[in-house]
Amino acid sequence: MSLSYVGTQLTIYVGSAILIAGVLGNGINIFIFSSVRTYRNTPSTFYFLVGSIHNLLYLAINLTFRIVSVGSGFDLTRTSLAWCRARSFFLSTNSAISFTSSCLATIDQFLATSQSAHLRRYSKIELAYRIVLVAMVVWYLQGIPWILYQNISPISTTCVRTNAIYAIYVS
DSSP: OOOHHHHHHHHHHHHHHHHHHHHHHHHHHHHHHOOOOHTTOOOOHHHHHHHHHHHHHIIIIIIIHHHHHHHHSSOGGTTHHHHHHHHHHHHHHHHHHHHHHHHHEEEHHHHHHSSSSHHHHTTHHHHHHHHHHHHHHHHHHHHHHHHHEEEEOOOTSEEEOOOOOHHHHOO
């Protein structure tokens, strides 16, 4: 049994377990945070809802295709330029939006529990909608270079950054 075989089996089975648990967990979060009336009016819950949606998208895009490519031996990012670019774009934006949502939920909890009435008034659902919209626009704009500068290398047939300045920026 080779190390490569063990890695392949781990990716398939452990990855599948993580995918199932992640889809179930995020799906339950999305269902609860969007259906319970009390939660729909709470800014921190809204941030968690946005984070769960983007976590689910991240899992669906990244882990599903990783399991399929390792299991079948066919990696779409090596053959499709559109998929190479789209996958890179969605992975960078979904992970950034999810992380930002967690940070915003933490900040909102600080504001909501503050002794200062001045700070507590910033914990409003309307403000949360605006902040999330701005954050998503910023992260989607930041992801545009992934679409422009990702290409399939003719030498290694892998999805790589082709702009040296952008490669430095990402590193």
